[in-house]
Amino acid sequence: MDMTIRQLGQPGDLGWVLQAHGEVYAEEYGWDTSFEAMVARIIADYAARHDPAREAGWIAEADGRRVGCVLCMAGDEPGTAVLRVLLVHPSGRGRGLAGRLVDTCMEFAVEAGYERMRLWTTDLLVAARHVYLRRGFELIKEEPQRVFGADLVGQTYLREFTPVGVDA
Numbered sequence: 001m002d003m004t005i006r007q008l009g010q011p012g013d014l015g016w017v018l019q020a021h022g023e024v025y026a027e028e029y030g031w032d033t034s035f036e037a038m039v040a041r042i043i044a045d046y047a048a049r050h051d052p053a054r055e056a057g058w059i060a061e062a063d064g065r066r067v068g069c070v071l072c073m074a075g076d077e078p079g080t081a082v083l084r085v086l087l088v089h090p091s092g093r094g095r096g097l098a099g100r101l102v103d104t105c106m107e108f109a110v111e112a113g114y115e116r117m118r119l120w121t122t123d124l125l126v127a128a129r130h131v132y133l134r135r136g137f138e139l140i141k142e143e144p145q146r147v148f149g150a151d152l153v154g155q156t157y158l159r160e161f162t163p164v165g166v167d168a
Contacts, residue, residue, distance in 0.1 A: 008057030014043050017069045032149035062099045067092025070101040079115035098131045114161045123153035
């Protein structure tokens with residue numbers, strides 16, 4: 001199977017990101033359309049005003065079909081990038097695509113000059129959490145929430161980047 005990661009930007013990419021999130025999370029976790037609405041807002045913000053020097057998105061493809069995505073967006077805090085809408089469709093799982101997408105996002109963030117990357121997820125997304133932890137993200141906040149029609153534990157992770165030219 002031919003698997004590639006390419007820059008987001010072809011017609012249909014943003015629509016696929018939204019549809020895949022809505023369908024996959026409803027099927028796997030029973031989340032309601034409020035989750036899809038949140039993803040729609042993220043995508044709309046990205047599409048309307050992203051700065052290509054500071055924000056980017058990627059699509060993972062398997063044999064030319066979209067099977068994954070991730071966005072790197074500017075955070076509210078100076079120097080902070082935010083990893084958003086990571087998803088690998090069930091048809092693309094088990095091939096390391098989530099890790100490759102996160103690595104691509106992190107590499108872009110470092111090259112764009114960000115000092116750190118933050119992300120929000122939930123305790124249910126165990127596989128994603130393992131991807132984040134293997135890449136040096138640390139859990140910095142955890143709180144029970146009622147979101148997307150479910151009782152979840154929201155989790156915020158942070159990954160500090162080593163400044164260029166500084167030995168780790």
